[in-house]
Amino acid sequence: MPSSKAPLAIQATFDDLGTPLRDVTFVVVDLETTGGSATASEITEVGAVKVRGGEVLGEFQTLVNPGLPIPAFISVLTGITDRMVASAPRIDTVLPAFLEFAHDTVLVAHNAPFDVTFLKVNAERLGLPWPGHRVVDTAHLARQLVTRDEAPNRKLSSLAQLFGAATTPDHRALHDARATVDVLHALLGRVGNLGVHTLEELGSFTSRVSPQQRRKRFLADGLPSAPGVYVFKDSQQRPLYVGTSVDIRRRVRSYFTASEQRTRMAEMVGIAETVTPIVCATPLEAEVRELRLIAEHKPRYNRRSRFPEKSVWVKLTVEAFPRLSVVKDVRDDGAQYAGPFGSRAQATEAIAALHEVVPLRQCTARLSTRGQGKACALADIGRCGAPCTGEQSVESYGDVVARATEALAGDARAVVEALEQRMSRLADKERFEDAGHLRDRLMALVRAAARAQRIAPLAASPEVVAARRRDDGGWEVVCVRHGRLAGTTITPRGADPMPAIEALRAGAEIVPPPVAPAPAALPEETEKVLRWLEAPGVRIVHLDGEWTCPMHGAGAARDRLEPLLRSRGEVAGFGEVPGRFETRPAAAVPSAG
Known part of the structure; x- marks a missing residue:
């Protein structure tokens, strides 16, 4: 006689809802390449670490012969030279081996779209099927879990320092992959404390919505579904946060849902009492109004554009023997200006770049044309013509000034070429740190000069x-x-x-x-x-x-x-967004329609 008892109901555990993170095998990968475009650049090194449950299961590392010269700029960043990769295997040998190493795992990378795109493009070139790995981006996770008070940015080097990684990232693939492993484990620990324990939850992780946030949903009621600017204000009508959207009502509603992941925004919503909409005719008007409002009110929950008055300029002074100087304002004094720069440090780097190849004087005293001073050490090493002693005439020094002026306002090729040649010589001598400093100075100079020439x-x-x-x-x-x-x-x-x-x-x-x-x-x-x-x-x-x-x-x-x-995640600062300037003649008036 069959039993009349009903089957015993067993409540599923939390782990049954998905794959527990402790059981997931991750392959943390990092690539070094000859440039930033996956279609126009090649891989020069692959490094990967396989981990599960906090334990390292294996490592994969190899240099890759890219089949083309490695730019000196990249050699400075990575330390990888043409000589090092001359006898290395090509990607058609390396990629199948890596895919076998990463079989049936979850790929992890810092700024994963960069690395995964290179792998996919090369797999397609070689006719290899892409396995369709799940991907975890530690940079994306860090943006949700690490505050700016903890780290100034979400670069791998900053996160490795924050979490005390055992390996210091240095733009070598395996070292960076090892550092990313430690960052991954630290971030998984943080999401675990927030109740995320499975791979599926990790893939859809967002910050939790507090009851306080949900109670403020009424603030979006009555707002227009139109493009423009919105301003969150406190009980005293002081702006807390300024933002833009193509649909003000929909965007403001998102602050009360799980789609809003920024911790500081949850705090801001808790304080906010009203939202003021400003409907704009065009998206450009909305962006400009946002900038102006942030600059005027300096809302504490806006992170960018709050202090435009901190921008500075580089000035080539007007005197018998001009010099470069950092100033806050542009004056009608006939001087040559370059900029603006987002900070005094950026301006100082640009000045240092010009001083590398143009022997302008670096002393700050106003010099007499009679030359009654004493030569400094720069004159002794040929970095200055010593106008202070009378050894260099006003006319001769004027030629030096013309070179600097041309680099800032006209043809920059001579100065840029000289700086790149010096950087290449340093890289050839494996003085990568010195070459890296020169690279930063060069970029500060060309960004500022290009910006000045556009503006x-x-x-x-x-x-x-x-x-x-x-x-x-x-x-x-x-x-x-x-x-x-x-x-x-x-x-x-x-x-x-x-x-x-x-x-x-x-x-x-x-x-x-x-x-x-x-x-x-x-x-x-x-x-x-x-x-x-x-x-x-x-x-x-x-x-x-x-x-x-x-x-x-x-x-x-x-x-x-x-x-x-x-390509290496070095993001430019304010006003340094790359873009081409194209001279346009006055075009025909647009016709009706």
Whole structure:
């Protein structure tokens, strides 16, 4: 007779809901490459560590012959030279071996899209099927779990120091992979304390939403579903946080859901009492309004753009024997200026780069043309012509000044080439630390010179009116005066845009001319306006002034070198977003439609 008892119900444990992290086999991988583009660069080294349950199961490391010369810039970063990889295996041998090592595991990398993209592209080139690994990005996890009070950024070196990694990352693949293992374990410990114990939960991890956040959802009620700026304010109507969105209501609602992962935002929402929407005609207007509001009110929960007044300039002084100096403001004194820089440290690095190859004097005293001073050590080693002693005439020193002026405002090729040659010589001697310092100085110089050469013509132009066709058929029109957004509008689909454009010009903000080469706006605002003007599809409707840029200016060097730094996660600071400047003649007025 069969039993009448019902089957015993057993409640599933938490671990039954997914794969426990302690049972997951991770392969932590790091690559070194010849550049930042997976389609145009090659892998030079692969390093990987296999771990499970906190224990190391194996390691994989090999140099890879890329089949092409390694740029000196990359050799400075990694320490890997052409000589080192000459006898190394090619990627068609290395990649199958790595895929076998990583079979049936979860891939982990710091800034994983970079490494995984290189692996996928090379697998496709070789006709190898990509296994479809799950991927964990420790940089992404760190952005959710590590506050800026703990680490200044989410670079591997900063996290390794924070968590006391046993291996110091040094841009060698296996060393960086070992450091990433320690960072991974530390981050897994943190998510474990938040109740994340399975691989599936790790993949969908977001910060927990507090009851306090949920109770504030009513703040989004009544907000417009339109593009613009939103301002969270406290009980005394002081701005706490300023943001932008193409849909204000939807974006504000996200602050009360699991999609908001920033700890400081949960704190901000707890304090907020109201949200003020500012509907904007165009996305560019919203971005500019956000910048201006942050600069004016300095909301404590905004991290960027709060202190634009800290930007500085490099000045080539006006005197018999000019020198380079860091100043806060641009004055109408006939001097040559470069910048702006986000910090005094960046400006000092750019000055040091010029001093490396241009023998400008570095003393700060005002020199007499009679030369009654005493030569310094720089003169003894040939780094200065000693105008202080009278050994160098005003005319001879003027040639030196012309070289510096040309590098800052015109043709930068000679100075950049000299710096790169010096960097290559240091790399050949395996003086990578010294070459790295020179690389940083070179980048500070070309970024600032390129920025100055892009901003100056727009800052000098009394008015630029430009238009870009919208997806709905109308036109997005902006009016820029001396680098400042003076007005913007949207023209209806099918209507003649010219009446709206003329109305915009008539009602746009009156902007007094600034002191050249500074713009009449925050440098970040002018950068945003420039990127919009340089975007595909933008037409110049009206140009009052001259918009030109040196053909062989610093922008070319910056565009060539910047991707190499980005490939290693070296992100530029304020106003240093890469972008090409393209000289545009006044184009035809857009037609109706």
